[in-house]
Amino acid sequence: MRTGHPADPAAIALDTVDLADPELYASGDPHTVWHAMRERAPVHRQTLPDGRSFWSVTTYRDVNDVLRDHTRYTSERGTLLSVLGSADPAGGLMMAASDPPAHTALREPLSKAMSARALARWRPRIRDLVLRLLAPLADGPLDLAEAAASFPMAFTGALMGLPEADWARLARLTTMAVAPQDPAFQEGGGHTTLLSAHHELFRYFAQRVREVSADPGDDLTGFLVRMRANGRPLRQDELVYNCYSLLLGANVTTPHALAGTVLALMENPDQYRRLLAEPQLVPSAVEEGLRWSSPANHFLRHTVRDTEQHGVRIPRGDAVVAWLGSANRDASVFPDPYRFAVDRTPNRHVAFGFGPHYCVGAPLARIALGIMLEEIVRHVAEFRPAGPVRHLGSNFVAGISSLPVTAVLRDGMRDALAAHGPLPRPEVLA
Ligand code: HEM
Numbered sequence: 106m107r108t109g110h111p112a113d114p115a116a117i118a119l120d121t122v123d124l125a126d127p128e129l130y131a132s133g134d135p136h137t138v139w140h141a142m143r144e145r146a147p148v149h150r151q152t153l154p155d156g157r158s159f160w161s162v163t164t165y166r167d168v169n170d171v172l173r174d175h176t177r178y179t180s181e182r183g184t185l186l187s188v189l190g191s192a193d194p195a196g197g198l199m200m201a202a203s204d205p206p207a208h209t210a211l212r213e214p215l216s217k218a219m220s221a222r223a224l225a226r227w228r229p230r231i232r233d234l235v236l237r238l239l240a241p242l243a244d245g246p247l248d249l250a251e252a253a254a255s256f257p258m259a260f261t262g263a264l265m266g267l268p269e270a271d272w273a274r275l276a277r278l279t280t281m282a283v284a285p286q287d288p289a290f291q292e293g294g295g296h297t298t299l300l301s302a303h304h305e306l307f308r309y310f311a312q313r314v315r316e317v318s319a320d321p322g323d324d325l326t327g328f329l330v331r332m333r334a335n336g337r338p339l340r341q342d343e344l345v346y347n348c349y350s351l352l353l354g355a356n357v358t359t360p361h362a363l364a365g366t367v368l369a370l371m372e373n374p375d376q377y378r379r380l381l382a383e384p385q386l387v388p389s390a391v392e393e394g395l396r397w398s399s400p401a402n403h404f405l406r407h408t409v410r411d412t413e414q415h416g417v418r419i420p421r422g423d424a425v426v427a428w429l430g431s432a433n434r435d436a437s438v439f440p441d442p443y444r445f446a447v448d449r450t451p452n453r454h455v456a457f458g459f460g461p462h463y464c465v466g467a468p469l470a471r472i473a474l475g476i477m478l479e480e481i482v483r484h485v486a487e488f489r490p491a492g493p494v495r496h497l498g499s500n501f502v503a504g505i506s507s508l509p510v511t512a513v514l515r516d517g518m519r520d521a522l523a524a525h526g527p528l529p530r531p532e533v534l535a
Contacts, residue, residue: 114141124500126500135430159189160417167432177412179204181203186500198346202346239480242484253361258356284497285299318330357504362394367510396456397445402500491511495508
């Protein structure tokens, strides 16, 4: 998705806008559309050609309200536009598709196992993966988006105890599940792609959970098997849905935060030079990269009762989409919101959501992205474009599917980088 300054919001005809269309995010300009919506229709209703409809909220305040208030906006009927109009079979079983108190019972133990403190022991392993991902830059141009696709799979795969031989296929399947319309990931038509990705992922995790249940290890899957929610162990279907959700949550977002941040640094070389001069800004650059790229583009809720949002009445049972990418450009919260600034403070972005479902993987993502940016700054003096950038065709993931770059390495860093073996090539553009 283009992330620069909006073109001409006044020229946008809001009654013709299609926010569900993956093409808007692959080749269009959603930031101009959202800008117009925040100004002229902050609570906006769209009806699809097949009669299904949904409301959109685009301001920071409305997005926070919708994500926070589960007493008015439920997650149990699904959280992605792709499930609009059909009951979500994971409702009430998967943490992401549950409301408190059932959600809290699942979330509390898991979030302890995934806290920054609990994950500290993984830092050396993540640094090794980062260096292996960057190693090919020593030899010439690299498609950073393609390489980044294997990154979360590697650390989440290791964390969940998934065999390395499965990582490439799992990385592809999770992208098929969120971008079934993107030609690079289609296996059959869009709907078939989505169904077959879900089918294969659920079958995979059912098998995995059976194996782990027989001998739960020290990894996250073993933790889920041993875990108690409200005093009882999770059932097989709950285990499968939550393994799926953890992997999907990590795989479909983290690579795009990384690619989006590098692209922003290339487009704003003064900001990269600042980072080279002041590497202590890496943590705030990670947050700005998250705000800027907002890889999770939207989340869906349904109204539990008739409600009012920003002065607009929304009937009970209607679908409401909170557009995170839009909230993260709201000028009432982010001064000069279309400027990428590695030292932006405060930066209360909603890239990880808000309220009870705030991303449980945020500590892990922050550790991984922080180490990645530290190593980039340590090795790379400058990134140069080595081909056209391609954006992902998905209304859910604001992603980059191709980002060819050449790195000008810092003095003495070529041999240091080349010494690390590369990560297994992901099965992303097979
Ligand atoms: C840059 C990386 C990431 C971004 C931008 C991101 C974004 C988000 C957002 C916005 C939500 C809120 C969903 C909602 O309100 O319905 C969420 C929830 C979630 N994320 Fe992430 N995520 C990232 C990384 C990860 C990682 C690394 C994992 C797992 C290892 C993960 C697993 C999850 C899970 C399981 C939930 C559901 C939490 C709940 O329902 O309480 N995410 N994520």
